[in-house]
Amino acid sequence: MQQPVAFVVGAVAAGGVIALLLRRNIGDSPSRHWGLLFGLAVLPSVALALGTVGAVNDAERPEFCGSCHIMEPWMHDLMSADSKTLAATHYKNRFILEDQCYTCHTDYAMFGPVKAKLDGVRHLLRYATGTYTLPIKIHGGSYHFTNCLRCHGESKLFKDKHEDLLGEGTAAELACLDCHGPVHPEQQAAR
Amino acid sequence: MIRNESLLTLALLAMLVALLSMLTCLAWPVPWTIGAFLGPGLMAGGAGIVLYVLYVLRDLRTRGAL
Numbered sequence: 001m002q003q004p005v006a007f008v009v010g011a012v013a014a015g016g017v018i019a020l021l022l023r024r025n026i027g028d029s030p031s032r033h034w035g036l037l038f039g040l041a042v043l044p045s046v047a048l049a050l051g052t053v054g055a056v057n058d059a060e061r062p063e064f065c066g067s068c069h070i071m072e073p074w075m076h077d078l079m080s081a082d083s084k085t086l087a088a089t090h091y092k093n094r095f096i097l098e099d100q101c102y103t104c105h106t107d108y109a110m111f112g113p114v115k116a117k118l119d120g121v122r123h124l125l126r127y128a129t130g131t132y133t134l135p136i137k138i139h140g141g142s143y144h145f146t147n148c149l150r151c152h153g154e155s156k157l158f159k160d161k162h163e164d165l166l167g168e169g170t171a172a173e174l175a176c177l178d179c180h181g182p183v184h185p186e187q188q189a190a191r
Numbered sequence: 192m193i194r195n196e197s198l199l200t201l202a203l204l205a206m207l208v209a210l211l212s213m214l215t216c217l218a219w220p221v222p223w224t225i226g227a228f229l230g231p232g233l234m235a236g237g238a239g240i241v242l243y244v245l246y247v248l249r250d251l252r253t254r255g256a257l
Contacts, residue, residue: 007217014210021203024196036199040243044206048236051213055228058220067221124226 003054006047013039013047059120060102062091068127070136077185086183095151108150143183145175152176198249202242209236 016039026032058064066075077083078091078100087104090096096103106116119139126132152158159166165174177183212232216224251257 003217007214010210010214010217014207014214017203017207017210021200021207024199024203036243040202040206041240044210044236045240048209048213048233051217051228052233055213055216055220055225058217059225064220064222064225121229124222124229127222128226128230 003050003058006050006054009043010047010051013043016043056117056120059117059124060099062099062101065101068123070127070132070134074184083185085185086181104147106147107144108146142175143177145177148176198242198246202239202246204239205235205242206239209233209239 020036020039062075062078065071066078074087077085078087080088081092083089087100090104091100102116105119106112109115122139209232212224212228212235216228216232248257
């Protein structure tokens with residue numbers, strides 16, 4: 001379990017709600033009304049807020065991304081020791097220690113994480129309702145190269161090897177994936 | 192004092208559904224449990240709060256405080 005605090009608070013809140021259900025017709029004292037306020041509104045709200053944060057954080061793990069069966073080819077490639085794709089290379093060499101899918105698919109901007117989480121909720125809804133279309137494509141049509149530069153951009157190796165490309169205007173015309181790749185296996189080949 | 196407690200019962204049941212869906216999601220974080228919590232679960236929690244507020248307002252009106 002990744003979120004023990006949220007689970008414990010939620011369990012206590014659920015116990016409180018059950019107790020209130022069993023005693024809902026007893027008396028009309030101030031303590032009963034305080035009990036309702038705390039047991040039905042305050043504590044459950046705190047628990048649900050913690051649970052929401054926990055659920056969204058749980059959804060950052062690659063195991064979660066791979067739990068939708070349509071992602072199996074990507075996960076199979078990611079875990080493959082023989083794969084030469086960028087995703088597999090990053091994964092097996094531990095270039096990114098955890099939350100590998102989420103790390104690369106989160107935009108490098110102030111609201112990048114929020115957008116990534118909203119995208120995740122959208123994916124969940126699409127998957128749960130079966131409203132996705134195959135082959136699946138990256139939202140927005142292309143991968144933004146600034147996400148790569150978040151890690152690579154300031155490294156000496158990157159600067160030394162890309163010195164000729166870092167001139168004014170050139171970087172905006174090129175994307176990392178124009179030269180490097182493939183990132184993931186081709187969808188049809190992977191199926 | 193309100194004798195008809197059906198509004199309160201509904202509020203408590205809705206909140207219980209929300210909390211149980213949250214506990215399931217946290218104990219077993221797979222797509223359908225997370226989706227069930229973030230979708231219907233949170234909606235049930237919101238409904239529980241709204242029903243509780245309605246219960247309180249009705250109680251206050253019955254007592255002549257509103």
